Amino acid sequence: MLENIFLLLCLAPALAAQTCEPNAPDAYKVRLSIKTALGEQAYKWDENEKFLFQAALAYAMRNHIQEQNFSVSNILTCNETERVSFWFMVTSPLDMSLIKKEEVEKAVRKSRNRINNAFLLSDATLEFIGILPTLAAPADPDTPPWLIVFGVVLGVILASIVVLFASSVVQNNRKKKKGIDEEENDEERRVKIVENGAANEGVYNTTFTADEGFTQM
Structure with missing residues (x-):
């Protein structure tokens, strides 16, 4: 019995990953313009950068839905291209069901600056297609x-x-x-x-x- 439960937990992410498809109802496309933003100092997009993206999204989801402990395994990616674009979806750490697109959008908008800073990019060079760039919060002056x-x-x-x-x-x-x-x-x-x-x-x-x-x- 315990072996079946353990096997189910191991296979759950893989089964959920099969649902990550372009233009899926709860999927978002991401496009990064690293060379445009950084020029000669541009870094190469690899598995480590992909892991950082998943970690940043997991942080954003935790920050938005604090009752659930999201991890990199809950950020599913697919259809990655050489020009650094891909699709991603988010699953719940509770039952591996897909998080609604609206909740993902709210989480991204709430932590957009933190995500941009992680990749040394901006809203113009790290694009979440379909999610409007967030406006910077007005500066709070020291003097009223x-x-x-x-x-x-x-x-x-x-x-x-x-x-x-x-x-x-x-x-x-x-x-x-x-x-x-x-x-x-x-x-x-x-x-x-x-x-x-x-x-x-x-x-x-x-x-x-x-x-x-x-x-x-």
């Missing part, structure tokens, strides 16, 4: 946006106060200077008037002197 806006508004207000204060000081200085200039001009005019008056007092009027001389005769 409202605090940034408050700082900008406060800075504008302070700058306006400084400008108004500086302009008022400049206007006051101009008024003082203008008042000093007007006082100096008034003083100069008064001095000229006094000088002109003193000059007129010192002039001798010969007209009256001559008249007085003729009258005495």
Whole structure:
């Protein structure tokens, strides 16, 4: 009895692998453009890289369905080509039944960046045909946006106060200077008037002197 159970467990992955076919309802196609992405530093796709892909997918499935302990034996691949494309399906570690395509898609999208990083590729060079690339999560700034806006508004207000204060000081200085200039001009005019008056007092009027001389005769 125990031997039959052990034999069944050993044959289960092989039997499940027969269901991995291109365009199967629960299958996905993967295409890797390693040379395009890495150029001269491109690595060769071999069994080790294939194992890494299966391990990465198993991690993604564990991350999405945490109640099941997926392993590389649950990631079935088939129809592999030299241009590094193949199909894969995922089986349940509980009963070797196929995981629904929708659940596989959710798992891939959730761990897409981790899968890309494992192969030094991006969404454009590691393509899961039929699964849209995930958008990067928006960066969470260290400073809250409202605090940034408050700082900008406060800075504008302070700058306006400084400008108004500086302009008022400049206007006051101009008024003082203008008042000093007007006082100096008034003083100069008064001095000229006094000088002109003193000059007129010192002039001798010969007209009256001559008249007085003729009258005495």
